[in-house]
Amino acid sequence: MNELRRRFQPEQIRELVLIGLILALALFFSTQIENYLHPRTFTRISTSVAVVAIVAVGQTLVILTRNIDLSVGSIVGFTAYATGTMLAANNDLPPLAVVLMAVGMGAAMGALNGVLVAYGRVPAIIVTLGTLAIYRTLLVEFSGAKSVLTSELPRWLVNLPPLNAFSIGAVEIRLLFLIALIVVIAFQILVTYMTWGRRLYAIGSNPEAARVAGFPAQRMVFTAFLLSGALAGLAGFVFLARFGNITVVAGQGIELKSVAAAVVGGVNINGGIGSPFGAFLGALLIDIIDNSLIRWLAISEFWRNALLGLMILLAVATDTVVMNRLRKAWVRHELQTSSASLSVEQGGARHAT
């Protein structure tokens, strides 16, 4: 038991439960839908989860600092549209330049959010509700109500979504999904092992203490928003590659989906708890439900948003009720063992003198 306690933190237990839930869901739908456990299902879900997973990682960074970024949907739409029109006008742009442009544009928009939140001291929900409208307005004005069409895009971009990175047996890992995986793993490493990432948790769990400890909290909140914007920009590129046809409403609603993914994945809305990997699992769970409801004939696909809303509530409720108890149990246990070993040491010291 103690060995188990040491090996697993409550957060990891939560992630394991989530993985179990995903498997159980897949199993359930496989009994309901014909040909469900087919490599094609995996391909379908993995390509559709790529966009939300990338955005959810950025959202996680922001939520960890006790903030929220509701403008990401507009950033995804804006970058997808802007890079799309540029590519349509000039088919010879090098792919890497296009990706960098998308990331750069997103970063600039995220930086504006960051400045207003970190240095202007305006609450994140207000800033990003405002920029949600402003970035979308920019897109609509910029577009003149025209759409980007797949036929105008260069061949390499149109051929990108079905492109295989590698296969494991019959299961194909598409390049776009691989990009999302790399983002998730990179940021998981960042928040687990790097100083900057660890401080992110410190700021979120106790801003006052972090300030007293001398962490550059303002700058870090700014950077979190910048990264969230940059990742939304990258997701905008993936969005463009996946859909090809981009209208002015592109990316609408992704902000809610990314928050939902993070919250279902165990990221605490009050900051300081959660991880990019958890958010990825949350995005996966939501996407499996979304994708499977369309094919499941028992209930109408229109139920999916109602279910999503309920799922977020239940996830947060279990977090506050169950996870708090678990965490307290862990802390109590740690206190007991450390005080026990402390008294042994003190006893030994007294004998020596």
Added chain:
Amino acid sequence: MRHRAAFLQRWEGLLLVLLAVTVVYNALNAPGYMTLGNWINLFQLSIEKIIVALIMTFIIINAEIDLSVASVMGFSACTAGFLYANGTPMEWAVAVALLAGVAAGLFNSFWIGVVGLPSLVVTLSGLIGYRGLAYVLVEDRSIGGFPQWFNRLGQQPLIGPFPLALIIFFVLLVFAIIILQYSGFGRYVYVIGNNKEVARYSGVHVRRTKMILFVTSSTIAALAGILYAARLGAVRGDMATGFELDIITMVLLGGVSIYGGSGTMWGVLLSVLIILNLRNGMGLANLSGHVQTGVIGALLILSVLAPNVAGQVRSFWNRRRAQRMETGNA
């Protein structure tokens, strides 16, 4: 305390100036602007949002937020439409739609008041969930063909030149001002918004107050949704999408602090008038609806940023003056 009162007066003074500028601009650019008919029309164009803004003022002063109002509007309107399309008489459909709003409010306040989840999360999932329920009911159809009396209530004047929604708004406004500014319940709303813990230790029913507010919020949103359906003459799953942004902007621009505890109904009334006139003026200047939304978004950020920056500048000068006096004394 006096300091804050002075600041509030100045904020409302600023709003008055802004209002005067927009009104004068509109009056100079549009003949027949200062007529009663035009002003009624002005109100009527966003009357549903204004009605919900009244209760949102209570919620934000209470240091909470309700992001689900627009979805509740859509949900209740679609409930009425769905029932009517399935053969229920319109009177009953409207009554059930109102009850649906009450149920949504009870659901929200259960999670906020009893379980103790942050209202941001609860109403965010409400924003998704109630919209989802609206789609469950009407799918991607549009339901119309309501009885004549129902459409007339939304589109024609009821008493003199005033339509029903406007009358409801003025009645609710009087109630809101009396309750918020002159009643014990209103004081509790402020006290809780200022400091929840202190309020609890002082014997204020924090939980009950919050639950009453959230049930009222969804109920009024449901009423506004039904009025919206009557005005449009049809319901769709996506009706009122994004209204929460406009509603919250109206409240915050009126000088209500997002951290709770301060702001008045008068300020919100002023900001509502400003936004109505601003939208009208932008329409006169040939700006599209999307640009108008963008400007409102910028206004939302500015309404919080401006006092922050002003406060920082003021404290900077105060510190400078204190330093100078110290060096002068030495």
